[in-house]
Amino acid sequence: MKLFKTLLILPLLILANFAQGQMPVLKIQQAESNQQNDAVKLKKLNIDVQITGNIATTVMTMTFNNSSSRTLEGELTFPMPEGVSISRYALDINGKMREAVPVEKAKATEVFESIERRRIDPGLLEKVEGNNFRTRIYPLPANGSRTIIVGYEEELNFNNGNFLRYHLPLDYNQAIEKFSLKTTVYESILKPELGEQPDGSFDLKAKGNTYVGEFNKTNYQPKIGLTINLPKRNDLPEVQMQKASNGYYFLVNVFPKSVSRPRQWSNQIGLIWDSSLSGLQRDIKKELALLDLIIKKKQNLTIQLGLLNNGFKNAGTFTISNGNWTALKDRLEKIVYDGGTNFNAVNSRSFLAEEYIFFSDGLSTFGRNSIEINKPVHTINSSLKADYSTLKYISLKTGGQFVNLNSISNSDAFNQLSQENLQFLGIKNGADVRQTYPSMHVNVNGNFSLAGILNNLNTEFVLQFGYGNTVVTEQPIRLNATEHTLSSIDISRVWAQKKISEMDIQYEANKDDISILSKQFGIVTRNTSLIVLENLDDYLRYDITPPTELRQAYDAVLKQRRIDILERKTDLLNAAVDMTKDLKTWWNTDFAIKNPVKKREEYPRPVVEEMRVANTTQVADRMAVNTPPLPQASPVVMPRPLANNNNNKESEDKSALNEVVVVGSTVQRRRETTAAISTVRSMAMNKSLQGKVAGVQILTSNRILVEKQPDIIIPEFKSDKDYMKNLSGKPDSAYQAYLKMRPNYISTPMFYFDVANWFYQQKDSVRALTILSSIADLDLENADLYKTLAYKLKQNGNYSEEIFITQKVLQWRPMDAQSYRDYALALADAGQYQKALDNLYKVLTQTYNNQTADRDQGIEEIIISEINNLITKHGSKLSTKGIDRRLIMPLPVDVRVVLNWNKNDTDIDLWLTDPTGEKGYYSNPRTKIGGRISNDFTEGYGPEQFMIKKAIKGKYKIEVNYYGDRQINISGPTTVTAEIYTRYATGKQQRKVIVLPMSADNKSGNLVGEFNF
Structure with missing residues (x-):
């Protein structure tokens, strides 16, 4: 009997925007809704601010109380000002605060998730895309509380006049049971001034050259922030x-x-406006006000407008006379913000200007973060969640200016841009x-x-x-x-x-x-996190140097038993070699089949001018192990070439192209057709070339025919959500309906997935891709969301975008075997076969801790099939020197179905019912007719696979059974993708892809598809 333990864990999302007054707000968000829950509240908040010179240190001690009967995990995501990084993080362990220690980011994530599964208390603080930070705290105990400390140093900026300005936003949506604030300004010759204060009783009192302000409140709801202006003498360093x-x-x-030195603006300006979904978080009014100052200064100029989201569109040229830019302003105010962000989409060849102004948050979520422009680009940011480094790099590389509107006024920004600074x-x-x-x-x-x-x-x-x-x-x-x-x-x-x-x-x-x-x-960066572990054994086990309080005991134990206690690492190569032997035995087994069908030739190999060719490809000749022989092929008769008639040859090729029939996506059909034609041409010219197009027959009528493929039927997914009822009619009106509904579902991933799917079904792939790519803008470094996105991109043939998305997941989660596999398969989709092969092999040669290796046990069976498929189909173009020869073995099969899902700690099962009525699944992994189910994955991301070498005639039914998951994030329901192949690893392979959100209440199985052999 299969067991799956469902933990009662709800996601806790705490959003804090320190830089603009939106302070920690607690939310309990169900996996598929935005339902609020008041069970968790910020019970205590103590803020200590110390300012010395131009450096302010802010330390916030927060106690969260969970009044529910459920264990929760906390997530606190917040942006930080430009140049500011968190340098202190502590979590209460057994009633005492324990300081975090720095660890490589990927290792910290792996350790946190490993310990979390053991129900022990880890804490993690990491930097995500841009200058944004996220803490993960587990557990928030039922009817209990947890305390965390977050601290950071901030370099203060100069304000109007001779003042350095410190600002602490304090705008809460709930009363705090115990609130305290203390501010100390050290060694200040002149008395600091309060620009704003949270309470009338707060004041800075002098103690020599030190000024102190402090107050304590109970059941207090802060609404007004604290601003301190520090006067400075410009003659005194x-x-x-x-x-x-x-x-x-x-x-x-x-x-x-x-002394100001004015700079002349160009007459031709290119205005690049980030119109992606994240643009809704920018201060558009402030940006327009800055643009107004620039135009009024120049008076007469030409501005070419380019709109950037997941793509780039030239939105027109605006000639401005006497500072009148009404038409351009009206166009900008009516921009619809939608889609992900792809900086690399900017096409400078059709968007020429003498200098450029780029309004963006710097987060390129759907493509590389580089812009190929060789003229000055001034980058302007007004968003709290920003990638300052990317914006600075673009401006620095091109000779432009970077302006952060969060830290300076419009007039100062204008002066910075209009003067030689x-x-x-x-x-x-x-x-x-x-x-x-x-x-x-x-x-x-x-x-x-x-x-x-x-x-x-x-x-x-x-x-x-x-x-x-x-x-x-x-x-x-x-x-x-x-x-x-x-x-x-x-x-x-x-x-x-x-x-x-x-x-x-x-x-x-x-x-x-x-x-x-x-x-x-101890500074949090893109590749370093801060982690807190509960006990000494965990620091020893994962080879993490502990904080000072545990250092002495750690050093003593480390000398005695380091080798014994370190978490051991292993790769999957030996398991893969054993699995290859097992697959070979299975492939060579002749399964007794009742009611056998008429014998037919399997996997024919082409023969050039009646010359038989050796077994499959040149690679087979290099194999170090015995491989199962393929059935003998029928000869393929080549047509006589028409000598010296190029026009006729082109006509033949076009005719051949129109006659090829391969089921799959349009892009895939085109590629496979072209590949088939190219291979046949090569065969005619080179008699020594081995077979690559099994199943293709060239007739004297100069037409290419492909043997009829089994029909793969996949159900058309249709969401039953209420918002789908508003999508009807023509795509134009449906898109307006989507925009009207979007504010109610702005942070719901499945809303974008469902609506994009509707537009794909209406054949409006441009709008569909824009809406789908919006998922990338919803959350920072959310691998679950990006996996869902990658599945849908694969299904619809958007392979270059699939590569970018899977590469990002690999960057975030290099500890997962599935990350390498997803990236490799995306490369293969795009025709980058060598890189695909190399990354598939990395799955087997990367080192994993014992827990991860146990979780992913059996993935080597899937990887072996995919490695050999690449070698069989593209062996002449590949270098296999780095591949262990014991793994190379052709595995052509009639049927292959492989299932993946987007969430960790998830239990999903693949079911396949054959024409005899027998179901292959985890309890019946070997069927009577030769069906083979791979290992059952009850954790991790899968995958699970079904294969059968010789399929009997009849209907095959594919289903997915979703037991549930132990996820606590906001990425929506678990989503699966199934790839269905017939005649896999032969010249007659076809594939269909289906992507389905799962419902945990359907225990009878979700239909994925069916086909008839």
């Missing part, structure tokens, strides 16, 4: 120092005077300082700070500022460790954050150095 192992870390803050150019006489950051030219907007390392006790050097390469002003700096009071903040961490921020602009080139630095200083 600020210096902070901290002892290093070799020298001193230092941070210098100066306020250089600048004063820049930091470098250091003079800096022999006694090293590792100074920033190390490149950067704009100076009122103030400039430099961090570095002093070699000795004291030195003097000069900061140089100017325009281009011309120095116009200098600022002398004097460092003296005996005179300067050592800072109360961690200068080393500020220095590390500055260095990481600069390296992150070119992440791929610097990712290894970023990883080393972030682990050394």
Whole structure:
């Protein structure tokens, strides 16, 4: 009897937008609805702010109370301001706060999920796309509470006038039982001013040069934020120092005077407007106001508008006279924001301008994040969830400016764009300082700070500022460790954050150095997370250095039994070799079949001019193991070529193209047809070429005929959701209905899936792809959503997009065998067969921890079939030197069905009922007629596979049984994809793909498809 334990776990989503006043809001979101639940509340909140010079450290201690009788997992996702990274994370373990330690991101995710399944208390904080962060806390106990601490350092920006500005948003939608706020400003010569305050009783009181404000409230609902303006003297540099192992870390803050130098705008401007779904989160009014200032300044110009989402569209040219841009503004205000984002879609060849303005959040969710433009591109961001590094890189690479409207006013942004900005150019006489950051030219907007390392006790050097390469002003700096009071903040961490921020602009080139630095200083980056584990054994088991409190015990045990306690790693290669032997035995078995059908030739191989060719491909000759012989093929008679008649040859080819019949997607039919024609041509020219088009016969009438394929019938999926009732009529009106309904389902993935599916069925593939790609904009680094997206892209022949999506999942989850497989199959779909083969083989050679290897036991059976299919079909184009020869064995079969799903910790079963009425499934994996079901996966992502070498005549029925999952995220229902093949790994292969959302209440099986042999 099959057992599946369903855990009573609901997803807890906590959204916090610190930078604009939307503070932590707790939601309980069911898998398929937006139903709210008040069971979990923020019970206590303590905020401690410390400001020294231009650096503010904010630490938030949050206690969440779960009043329900169910165990929950917490997820807290929030954006951070430009250049800010989280550097502290702690979780309560057994009543005490335990500090997190830095670990490689992929390893941290793997360890967290491994421990979570054991129902032990891990905590994880990671950086997701852009400058956005996510914590995962498990468990939030029933009728209990958990406490977390999140801390970060922030470099303050210069505001209008001579002020540095600190802002803490405090806008909550519920009362907090215990709320406290304390702010301390150290070593301030001038008294700080309160721009806004949460309560009339809050004030900053002087204690010498230190100013302190504090208040405590009960059952308090904060609505107004805290803003502190710190006046600065521009004639007085600020210096902070901290002892290093070799020298001193230092941070210098100066306020250089600048003389404006106007910059002339071009007459031809290209306006790239990000119109993807995430555009709804931008401050469009502020962006339009900035554009208004630019146009009013220039007065007369031509603007070419380009709209960017999952594709790119030239939206017209607007000639502006005397600053009148009404037509363009009206067009921008009517933009419909929809679809994912693909920066790589920008077509500069048909979108020419002298300089460009690009309004976007920098998150390219549906394609590579690069724009191929060789003219200045000014990047403008107004979104909280932004990828600042990408926007900076685009502007830096092209000679443009990056403007962050979240941190400066429109007038300041306009001045930055319309003037030749004063820049930091470098250091003079800096022999006694090293590792100074920033190390490149950067704009100076009122103030400039430099961090570095002093070699000795004291030195003097000069900061140089100017325009281009011309120095116009200098600022002398004097460092003296005996005179300067050592800072109360961690200068080393500020220095590390500055260095990481600069390296992150070119992440791929610097990712290894970023990883080393972030682990050394405990800073969360793209490839490093912070993790908290419950006990010493877990730190030992996963080879993670624990926090200080456990370090002594960790070191003592490590010396004695490190080899015994480390989580062992293994690959799947040996299991794959054993599985190949098992498959060989199965393939060679002659299954006794009742009521045998008339014998027919199986898997014919082409023969050139009545010459028989060896078994399958050239690869077979190189095999190190004995392979099962294929049945003898009937000869294929080649037509006589028509000598010296190119026109007739072209006519023959076109006729042949029209006569090829292959069932599948349009793209697939075209590829397979072209491949067949190409192969036949090659056969005619080269008698030594071995067979590649089994089943193709060339007749003297110069027509190519393909033997009739079995009919694969898959049901047309139709959602029964209420919103589908509003989609009817022509696609234009249906699209307007979709837009009207969308606000009610804005964060529901299946809404976009269902609506896109309707448009695909109406043959409106352009709108369908736009709507479908919106799923990529719903959540940051959500592998479950991207897997669903990849399945649908595969089904509809969008193979280049499928490659990008599966590659992102592989980047996020390299610990999963299925990530390599999905990416490999996407490459194969797109015709990149060598890369596909290499990545399939990686599934078997990657190392996995014991738990993951046990979870995915049996996947090697599927991989072996797919590796040999590639070699059989494309062996002459592939290098197999790196493949273990023991795995190479042709496995042509009449039927192959393979099932995948998008969620981890999920139990789904493949059922196949043959014409005799026998059902193959996990309890009956070997059927009487030779059907073979692969291992039953009760966790992980699958896959499961059915194969039969010789199919008897009759109807075959394919079903999926969904037992349930243990998921706690917001990615919607579990979605499966089934690939149905007939005559797999032969020259007559056909494939159909179906993608289906699963319903847990259907225990009798979901029909996937059927076919007749």
